[in-house]
C-alpha cells in the first residue's frame with residue numbers, strides 16, 4: 001500500500017467532500033481515502049497495482065471533480 005496526495009478542483013462544500021470520499025473508498029484497490037476541503041485534496045491509501053494513479057484520477061473525474 002502507498003499513500004498519495006492529490007489536489008482536487010471543484011469541491012465547494014462538505015457534501016462534495018463526502019461524495020468524493022465515498023467514490024474513492026468504493027474503488028477497487030483503495031484501502032482508505034481522506035478528503036479535505038481546506039486544503040482541497042485527497043489522501044489516498046491504495047494498492048498501486050490495482051488502483052494506479054490514472055485510475056484514481058478517473059474515479060475523481062467520474063465523481064464530478066478534477067484532479068490537479
Ligand SMILES: [Cu+2]
Nearest residue numbers: 012013015016
Ligand atoms: Cu458540495
